[in-house]
Amino acid sequence: LMRAVASEIGDVHMITIAGSDLAKAGLDKAIITIKEAFDRAKENAPSIIFIDEIDAVVPNREEASELGTQLTGEFLQEIDGIKSRSGIVLVAATNRPDALDPALLRSGRFDKLIFVPPPNETQRAELFKLYLGKAPLSDDIDYIKLGNMTPGFTGADIANLCRQAKMNALEASVASRTEVKISMSDLQKLIENTKPSAPSMVIGRYLSFLSTY
Secondary structure (H helix, E strand, C coil), X not given: CHHHHHHHHCCCEEEEEEHHHHHHHCHHHHHHHHHHHHHHHHHCCCEEEEEECHHHCCECCCCCCHHHHHHHHHHHHHHHHCCCCCCEEEEEECCCHHHEXXXXXXXXXXXXCCCCCCCCHHHHHHHHHHHCCCCXXXXXXXXXXXXXXXXXXXXXXXXXXXXXXXXHHHHXXXXXXXXXXXXXXXXXXXXXXXXXXXXXXXXHHHHHHHHHC
């Protein structure tokens, strides 16, 4: 989404940080990466800094390791250093908001929280149609039913499920030397064996977090 925004506006410098990569990098390299990202944003404004999986960069210091504690301190310091600057937008994403350090959510840091819910039934049906669009399919595929069968499934869940269905069909085609099509029963079996990423319990935690902050 942020890449689309940058492209639409034009002449915007996009800087991306992957939280999971920082967590594996070691303290010195992780701190250098954070410093360099903010320095580049200042030098190339207007710019967007996007941090994916920010819970790995700014974990709650009460529960974090020494690496996590020092990363959190460094990151908060860098945020405070751009408060007075214009032309820099800081955006982050997480699916574990409860793991963030509360100091990150104080006024003047991340001022706007946006909850992106998982797709509804109609949207899930459209996602199945999208990800199975070029695959060999049986005539019994019912996209509406697939959407109804997958509450709590995210777009990534559906993409992975469709990828597995296509891989299974490809392997069966190679083994039998004939084209094997994906059937409704094939998809149903995969759905039954797939744990959704956003069940109602998880959504409840997200909504509770939103009501708090």
